[in-house]
Amino acid sequence: MSGAALEVRGLTTRFETRGGMVTAVNDVSFSVQPGRIMGLVGESGSGKSVTGFSILGLIDKPGEISGGEVLIDGEDLRRMTPDALRRMRGRRVSMVFQDPMMTLNPVLRVGDQMAMAVRVHDRVSKRAAWERARAALETVGIPAPAERLRAYPHQLSGGMRQRVAIATALLHRPSVIIADEPTTALDVSIQGQILAEVRRLADETGTAIVWVTHDLAVVSSLADDICVMYAGRIVESGTAEAVIGAPRHPYTRGLIDSVPSLHPPGQPLPQIPGATPQLSHLPAGCPFRPRCPKASDLCRTDPPRFGRDHPVLCHHPLTEEPA
Numbered sequence: 477m478s479g480a481a482l483e484v485r486g487l488t489t490r491f492e493t494r495g496g497m498v499t500a501v502n503d504v505s506f507s508v509q510p511g512r513i514m515g516l517v518g519e520s521g522s523g524k525s526v527t528g529f530s531i532l533g534l535i536d537k538p539g540e541i542s543g544g545e546v547l548i549d550g551e552d553l554r555r556m557t558p559d560a561l562r563r564m565r566g567r568r569v570s571m572v573f574q575d576p577m578m579t580l581n582p583v584l585r586v587g588d589q590m591a592m593a594v595r596v597h598d599r600v601s602k603r604a605a606w607e608r609a610r611a612a613l614e615t616v617g618i619p620a621p622a623e624r625l626r627a628y629p630h631q632l633s634g635g636m637r638q639r640v641a642i643a644t645a646l647l648h649r650p651s652v653i654i655a656d657e658p659t660t661a662l663d664v665s666i667q668g669q670i671l672a673e674v675r676r677l678a679d680e681t682g683t684a685i686v687w688v689t690h691d692l693a694v695v696s697s698l699a700d701d702i703c704v705m706y707a708g709r710i711v712e713s714g715t716a717e718a719v720i721g722a723p724r725h726p727y728t729r730g731l732i733d734s735v736p737s738l739h740p741p742g743q744p745l746p747q748i749p750g751a752t753p754q755l756s757h758l759p760a761g762c763p764f765r766p767r768c769p770k771a772s773d774l775c776r777t778d779p780p781r782f783g784r785d786h787p788v789l790c791h792h793p794l795t796e797e798p799a
């Protein structure tokens with residue numbers, strides 16, 4: 477889609493394992509417009525985090541990105557030299573990890589490491605870099621930011637550390653941020669505050685955000701668009717309103733039904749039977765078939781993708797919408 481901050485086309489990532497080659501990300505395509513938040517949702521092992529890492533080219537052996545394109549503002553990261561890719565990371569595309577200590581160095585003051593992150597890409601004085609770091613902390617709602625800059629990470633709460641990680645990702649006003657389960661380990665109240673800040677940041681800065689999560693309740697309140705992943709593939713995508721309001725894939729329906737906050741009180745909470753399949757032992761045809769209430773013999777063959785604005789990968793989508 478033209479004008480997209482991030483466009484992913486046919487991204488495929490494989491890993492060599494003792495059991496043979498497994499495809500963790502299988503022909504994944506989506507785009508995110510500036511200022512929009514896209515929720516990439518699925519259970520553990522669905523391939524959503526590997527997709528996030530693949531976008532930034534952070535896949536090491538025995539893994540490999542075997543195909544596809546990743547365009548940031550129209551430039552393909554996969555065609556860049558390693559040096560050009562390094563310059564791109566942190567400046568035009570950043571990542572926020574589930575554990576902020578994957579970003580923060582425990583033996584450096586917050587201000588020193590944020591200033592360093594500024595000066596990796598921009599030739600500015602240390603004082604100017606500290607000022608930019610202070611402004612970034614202010615942007616993510618950290619009180620007394622000048623004081624926090626002098627703190628070490630262990631002197632901050634978990635929620636505060638995650639805000640610092642988000643502020644660090646924002647230092648260069650990137651076009652795209654990939655956030656991998658960044659609020660999963662936080663209290664619900666802190667999670668709510670961070671989600672509100674992220675929504676505001678996307679609106680104010682125009683940064684496109686990919687929010688990787690297993691938590692459909694989080695994306696239902698945060699995301700503009702949703703892609704649902706299962707066994708390495710996107711099985712349903714569309715606006716959050718369409719996907720949550722009228723899910724077309726039986727897996728999405730099962731996910732929604734099993735979210736307590738989206739379920740009528742006082743009624744038993746349904747569950748999706750079984751577990752996520754091992755990628756090395758996928759059933760023939762649709763990988764959701766052993767768990768699907770709508771499975772038929774036809775589902776032993778690869779499902780087609782139906783629909784344009786709200787596509788679904790299924791032989792028997794839940795509505796009558798034509799292909």
Ligand code: SF4
Nearest residue numbers: 762765768775790791
């Ligand atoms: Fe279920 Fe068949 Fe659709 Fe797969 S293709 S989700 S098994 S109905």
